[in-house]
Amino acid sequence: MKKIFIFLLATGAFLQSCTNMKKEQSPETSNAMKSIYDYKVESLDGGQIDLADYKGKKILIVNTASECGFTSQYADLEELSNTYKDKLVVIGFPANNFGGQEPGTNEEIGAFCQKNFGVTFPMAAKVSVKGDDAAPLFQFLTQKELNGVKNTTILWNFTKFLVDENGKLIDSYISTTKPTDGAITKHLK
Numbered sequence: 001m002k003k004i005f006i007f008l009l010a011t012g013a014f015l016q017s018c019t020n021m022k023k024e025q026s027p028e029t030s031n032a033m034k035s036i037y038d039y040k041v042e043s044l045d046g047g048q049i050d051l052a053d054y055k056g057k058k059i060l061i062v063n064t065a066s067e068c069g070f071t072s073q074y075a076d077l078e079e080l081s082n083t084y085k086d087k088l089v090v091i092g093f094p095a096n097n098f099g100g101q102e103p104g105t106n107e108e109i110g111a112f113c114q115k116n117f118g119v120t121f122p123m124a125a126k127v128s129v130k131g132d133d134a135a136p137l138f139q140f141l142t143q144k145e146l147n148g149v150k151n152t153t154i155l156w157n158f159t160k161f162l163v164d165e166n167g168k169l170i171d172s173y174i175s176t177t178k179p180t181d182g183a184i185t186k187h188l189k
Contacts, residue, residue: 033148036167039137042125044094044110049122051137054089056165058188060179061141063129064092065101065157066112073158074117076179081121084188087165090121090179093138095129098156102126130154141169162187 036059037052051059062077074092081090094109096102104112106125113119127135130153134142141161142152152161152172160173162184170187177183 044106044123058088059163060090061161063095067101068157070158080179092123094126
């Protein structure tokens with residue numbers, strides 16, 4: 001009887017150590033969740049945008065396109081950027097994922113935004129925002145397992161993602177939600 005008890009005790013200790021070892025190696029415990037501040041992206045002018053530079057401010061990330069029915073939202077994004085410049089950074093991400101509506105080069109996109117809308121907020125270099133070649137930042141923004149908040153499917157150009165002052169995703173907004181809509185601005189008051 002004593003031998004059986006010792007065997008069971010040893011087996012239990014072995015199983016417990018195996019369980020602990022498995023926990024230590026699992027992705028949930030070995031990889032800390034990334035933050036929006038872990039991302040750096042190329043800017044439209046060839047420099048770099050380091051999202052960590054915006055700690056303490058909200059960030060509105062928008063996938064943009066120059067030949068879209070929502071392109072006029074550039075004006076609203078510029079207004080939002082100017083109105084809330086002390087607490088918000090707007091960053092545009094040109095993307096050609098929907099209807100080929102952003103065919104231009106980075107230089108052409110920059111000239112278009114400046115000439116037609118006087119854009120002064122940061123603009124990233126052209127990226128892909130969905131599919132197998134989606135930029136890592138957009139993978140983070142659209143996947144709950146990465147951002148810890150929600151899954152989002154980007155359905156069209158001018159989808160918006162609002163991030164709080166601590167780098168946590170607040171929410172996403174579809175293309176028809178104007179940048180100056182109360183659904184967004186209520187978080188900026």
